[in-house]
Amino acid sequence: MKWLRWSAALLLIAAIAGMLLNRDTLDATRLEMWVRDWGWMGKPAFVGIYALATLLFLPGSLLTLTAGALFGPWLGGLLSLLGATLGASLSFLIARHLAGAWVTEKAGEKLTRLLNGVDAEGWRFVAFTRLVPIFPFNLLNYALGLTRIRFLPYALTSLICMIPGGMAYAWLGHAGRAATTGDVEAIRAGLWGLGLLTLALLLPRWIKHSRKTILILCLCAAPPALAEEPCEHCHAPLLPSWQQSRHHQTDVQCQACHGTRHTGEMAAHARRNESCISCHINENNSYKTSKHGVITTLEAERMDFTLPLTGGNLRAPTCAYCHLHQNAHASLQDQTAPCRDCHSPRFVTTWMESGARNRAIGEMKYREAMELLATLPDRPPFQEATLRLRESLRHHLKNLTLGVGHQSPDELWWHGQAALDGDLLRVKSLRGALERADQTP
Amino acid sequence: MWIARLVLVVLLATPGAAWSGLPDPPLGTGEHADAWRPDPMHEYWDPATFHRPETGRMAGIFAGKECLECHAVITPGIVKDWQASRHATTGTPVLCPACHGEDHQKLIFPTPQTCGTCHPERLAQMEEEKKYGFPSHALAMERVVDAKHFADKPKAEVASCLQCHSVASKCDSCHTRHRFDPAEARRPEACLPCHSGPPHPDDESFFASVHGQKYLQEGKNWDWNRKLAPGNYPAPTCAYCHMRNGNHQVADKAVWKFGIREINPRTAENTIKRKRWQETCADCHPSGVAEGFFAALDAERKASWNLLYPVEALLKKLRSQGLLRPSARERPPYPMDLMARLLPRERIGFFEGQASAFYNVSAIERDYFELWYFNSLAAYKGMAHQAGGYAKSMHEKMEEAARAIEAQARALTEQGAKPLDLTPIWMEGEYTRFNREHN
Incomplete structure (x- = not known):
């Protein structure tokens, strides 16, 4: 039986590696098309895809956003939660059955004491890691399988504690604005609040019980906090357009225009002329001495840069209004389209x-x-x-x-x-x- | 009987058919009207003369509300602009047909006269400007079409001239459509698209002055809805001085004018004009300050002309020695300039009409032109806007340019006149030919 376990583990690792290398292929548009094609089977199929994606380390937030857009906030949220719980349970069980015994066997005295500490916390530990958004969801599922937390409390706590985040992402997906606004950040902030609340409730008990638990928490949290989430995981729909642009050819990445701080102002930030001028200074004089440029100089402070770049939403066309018209990230097919928002x-x-x-x-x-x-x-x-x-x-x-x-x-x-x-x-x-x-x- | 009617109908209909559809683009306007045809873009710069209403696309009579319904979809930007304008928010809104007419097949492009139906005082002020002669907003279109190089050059090339000179034929040069906001037109930036560039760096020279620096630092916090009247602004801007109290007549204080010729600042007429300047400066400064500015400006101009005249004389000397090559015979003349064809002569300086020496002259003539038309005028604008440092740096450039021209003249004199045929170089070439064939 041992060889069977080994090959299963290798297969799983290969599958995960394969998916991680090709994760660009999963984008929201493609997913939407699949699910639509399956008709009434789409809903269970989606739960299945979600579970599989969880196993294979694909970003859950993207799937939840898509579910919100496809099925509406309530049903989308529910299906996502089901899929996520199913996936989390599968990962947990796989880890436990493939490697659980091995870990217990090999664990030294120190590690055993650590694991004992986690076991003593039980569902509370699970609740905390689910609520604080810095713990990487997919990795955690496997990691928790290696502990001796019992399955049922694990699955139930996971389901319940994922409700706020899941529903929020589904709502955002339904509103259809995730790709262009920074609202993701608001959700993350909300989740942080919830996580800190849990921490405040549980911390005194933990300190009394076991300082080891806190150490483990820190160890779990450290790597993902250092890693930067690549933009394209959530903003995949914008990727093909950007890939056709000259910015892509010259390796000008998202951060060059949008900045590095996910403050909810990223889109507005990039739409202002200032973010273009830092590179395109030679183009600036010709714009500034045009009537369009003059109006922008005078009125930029009163323009609402959170609005999409279309429909005459700005008093005068800015760099981005014409060159990235309708929020496109590549050169325009029809160069006259932005002009026609105002001129005959x-x-x-x-x-x-x-x-x-x-x-x-x-x-x-x-x-x-x-x-x-x-x-x-x-x-x-x-x-x-x-x-x-x-x-x-x-x-x-x-x-x-x-x-x-x-x-x-x-x-x-x-x-x-x-x-x-x-x-x-x-x-x-x-x-x-x-x-x-x-x-x- | 019916045969007679048929014959009559056919006779009348034939010329009628020839008249239908859009008429041919008319010939030009102004002194050289017969020598050029406008670029299609011209109709937007001088709508009163050249605009032809579009037929075919949309037909019907529309009241204002109906216009807005369609155009909120077709051209949403202008509808949003209009909705934020006083035309929309005033008691009885000024709807689209008020300026454009109701018939979509006979749409009007508004001219100052159109705006003048509701704003007669402003129109009258602008018209009054004409009595002061060039340079003038009201006469700007006349100025451009009467220029020989405008008539000569391909019209698509000089369409860019019209972008600024159309200030005479429409109001939205300063009051951009469809907001028409006076607060915007009062800001110095509103003047900048046209009042910039080498012969009139009004933007650079103003921003380099103390007044301009104060504006750059604080201007965005001033209340630009206030009238251009004493006490309303902490520092003067373009419009505050040149359009004092919102007067749309900007020429009644112009003494040195464009700056391309020397004038006597002490004539009776100029004394009256300077009185007006004194009043303007007295909004903030004690009496006597303005006189100091006049003295500094007149001294700067004197110094400029003292530098320019010898260089002009030097060029005339080269001409008399036959050293200016190409000579006027060796390059294409202006097609409508009969005198230049009969008696070709290199024109040097303002009084010989060199004002058009952008092209088709020898390098030394262009160098003099740039010294006179670019550097000297920039120095003038610097001093007139009280940007002494700016004026000084321009004078340094003038000195340098004058020395370079003198060195070039010496080299030409040393080489002496040579019997060379330069016409293949100056009469041929892709652009040179195209320019000759397209007016």
């Missing part, structure tokens, strides 16, 4: 076409100048002047592009077209100087 389609088309012609004219100046520069020799003073003028032409063409895109007359004309005119005539003068120099004997 005809105005937008006329403007876009006129801007494209304007830029094409700038490119003509650029090409004409570059072709002439290519005919100049690699010797002083032509070499140095050529380098300088090439750089100047590139710079001014870039200004023109930004001026057209951001509708800044200052950038478009003075730092774009008029500056390119200067570059072109200087190139021609340089070419004329070459002719004169060649004629000099």
Whole structure:
């Protein structure tokens, strides 16, 4: 029988490892499609998936959010709790039957005393670890199986103590806002409150009983508190869009724009121009000197950045309003969509076409100048002047592009077209100087 | 009888059909109207002249409420803007048809005249500005279309000019649609999209002044709903001085004006204008302070022109020696400029009409143009806005530019005139050809 146990344990570990490596494949949208396809079988199937996911270390919060969205807050919460309890019980039993005896056998004197301490706490220990959100759910299920806590109190306490968290996540999923708002943090704060309450109720007793229990609690809590939960576990729906973006190509991660503090302000934080400007400083002048930019300068404090980036929700378009329109995280398919939130389609088309012609004219100046520069020799003073003028032409063409895109007359004309005119005539003068120099004997 | 009627109908209908649909875009406006055709975007910058109502998409007569119902979905941004405006919150709301008309096939783009039906005093003030000549908001459109380089250049390229010069043909340059909030128009940033850039860095020079610094530090806490009247603001901003008491006539105090030519600040007319400045400054400062500002500004201008005139003379000397290459014969003339075709001559300085020397001139002419049009004007704006440090740094740039031009002139003189054919360089090229063919 021993080999059977060993191979079962290995199989389980392999399955967990496999799932952990491929956890990106589980996203809420895909899950939703599966469950919908199964019709009335969807509900029991979901409980099964939930239990299996618990065994395989997949994030339960994501599943609960999806359940809330799919089945509504009450039914979704209930199904999630059933699935979670089922999964937690299975993990517990697997650990107990595969390794329980082995642990008891091998445990030294110290470890035995620790385990005795936990056993003495029984359901209270389970209750505490379930209520405080820092204990990793999936790992805890297996870990508790290794103790000698009895199964029934374990399962019942787990079910009851997971109710607040489960229902809260299901409600959030039902509201459908988890992906774009920071409300997850509010729930976590609530759970913390509950956990601390339990601690206050139980702590005096524990201190009297066994200091070892507290030590174990600390040991359990330490690793997950250090580990950062990757954003995509909860915000998976946003991932495909971001993966198509240039930010993804250049490895600009969520934190670059959203910051690192999950305070409920993460979306609003990223929607403000300031979070873009820290990298895109060269683009800022063209925006700031446009009418859109002026209105934003004056009214940013009164704009509600918690609203989604659509429907004219901001008085003037900000960086994110146009470039991440409708909360997309990649370049727009239809570049005129944000314009049309305020301007007529005809105005937008006329403007876009006129801007494209304007830029094409700038490119003509650029090409004409570059072709002439290519005919100049690699010797002083032509070499140095050529380098300088090439750089100047590139710079001014870039200004023109930004001026057209951001509708800044200052950038478009003075730092774009008029500056390119200067570059072109200087190139021609340089070419004329070459002719004169060649004629000099 | 019916045959006669049929013939009559056919005769009348044929020219009628030719007239139907959108008419061809009209030719340009202004002095060189025959020489150019507008870019399609022009209709939004000068709607009174060029806007053609859209036909075909939507038909019907709509009262204000109906407009809002559709546009809350189609263009929600402007509806939200309007709802937050005084037009919406006032006793009897000013609904869409008041400015745009009711017929969706004949929609109107509001002009100052449209706004003037309810705000006649403001319109009258703006119109009054015209009597003071250029530069002026009210005459800005005339200024741009009469410029030779505007008529000459491809219209899509110079469409950007209209973005600012349209201040003459619509009110939303400052009172952005559809909020039209005076509090927004009073802020200096409202002026900044147009009053920025090398020839008129009004933004930089104002923000570099003590007044501007005070605004930058405290301005966002001031109550911008208050009128631009004495005692309402702790420091003056663009509008406080130039549109004192909310007067929409901004030219009656302009002495040095754009700054591109030397003037006599002590003429009777300018003395009257400076009295108005004295009154404005006296809102905060004791008498005598304004006179100090005038003296400093006049001294700065004198110094600038003392530097500019010799450089101008130097260029004229090069011209007389035939050293300015390309000469006016070797580069494309303005198509509508008959005199320039008959008697081509390099124009140097304001009085010869060099104001358009952005392109198609030799590098040394452009260098002089930048010295005069960019650096000198920036120094002027610095001193006029009491940003002495800014003006000083611009004068340093002028000195440097003048020395560089002198060095270039020496090199040209040493090389001497050469019988070279430069027309292939200056008459050919992708943009040069496109520019010649597209007005």
